[in-house]
Amino acid sequence: MSPLTSTPLVLVDMDGVLVDLEAAFWDAFETAHPAGPRRTDGDRTVFRIDEQLDPQWRDAVRSIMAAPGFFGGLRPVPGAVEALDEMLDEGWDVRICTAPLLHNPTCASDKLASLARHFGQRWAERAVITKDKTLVRGDVLIDDKPVVNGDWTPVWKHVVFAATYNQAAPSPYRMTGWASWRQTLTPLLGRTAA
Numbered sequence: 001m002s003p004l005t006s007t008p009l010v011l012v013d014m015d016g017v018l019v020d021l022e023a024a025f026w027d028a029f030e031t032a033h034p035a036g037p038r039r040t041d042g043d044r045t046v047f048r049i050d051e052q053l054d055p056q057w058r059d060a061v062r063s064i065m066a067a068p069g070f071f072g073g074l075r076p077v078p079g080a081v082e083a084l085d086e087m088l089d090e091g092w093d094v095r096i097c098t099a100p101l102l103h104n105p106t107c108a109s110d111k112l113a114s115l116a117r118h119f120g121q122r123w124a125e126r127a128v129i130t131k132d133k134t135l136v137r138g139d140v141l142i143d144d145k146p147v148v149n150g151d152w153t154p155v156w157k158h159v160v161f162a163a164t165y166n167q168a169a170p171s172p173y174r175m176t177g178w179a180s181w182r183q184t185l186t187p188l189l190g191r192t193a194a
């Protein structure tokens with residue numbers, strides 16, 4: 001809890017949690033490389049798409065993700081818009097906590113624009129964009145990355161937003177989708193939203 005209030009502080013990741021990076025990537029990749037691998041070839045088992053595919057495709061993956069505007073085209077994950085608004089309107093303090101892809105020159109600004117467009121301006125104003133999420137205080141961080149590390153010991157608990165590539169994540173806290181945010185967060189934060 002915050003030292004100034006008893007309001008729980010919930011940090012929420014973007015890619016793979018609020019917005020669908022996987023779908024946007026494969027739409028662009030399959031258009032650019034019609035003879036290449038397909039999304040339907042199999043579920044992702046590692047966090048980074050470029051590490052999932054044969055090395056011959058790594059530059060192609062990187063080039064899709066580095067394209068200016070790519071991060072502005074990601075669509076919201078089902079239930080995410082409603083869940084964020086419910087959490088905030090019902091009393092949680094909620095902040096977006098997202099990492100920029102530094103070799104995409106418009107990634108950070110596209111993420112802010114995407115939040116404003118799909119989630120509402122108040123969510124762009126609640127964004128923290130950082131390469132090191134361990135620097136950010138909070139009670140929980142909802143994130144699809146199997147291990148979220150950085151230079152500091154985090155003060156938050158990592159709630160793993162379930163995906164095929166994070167089945168072996170070491171954190172014991174797991175959320176299977178936005179429909180279950182209350183059941184997942186309430187036991188961790190000690191009370192229901194106000």
Ligand SMILES: O=c1ccn([C@@H]2O[C@H](COP(=O)(O)O)[C@@H](O)[C@H]2O)c(=O)[nH]1
Nearest residue numbers: 013014015047048049050098099100101
């Ligand atoms: O295949 C991938 C998937 C993600 N990334 C980058 O990792 C970070 C994750 O951002 P979050 O908002 O913290 O989820 C972001 O920079 C992605 O673009 C990647 O490089 N490759």
Ligand SMILES: [Mg+2]
Nearest residue numbers: 013015016144
């Ligand atoms: Mg993510």
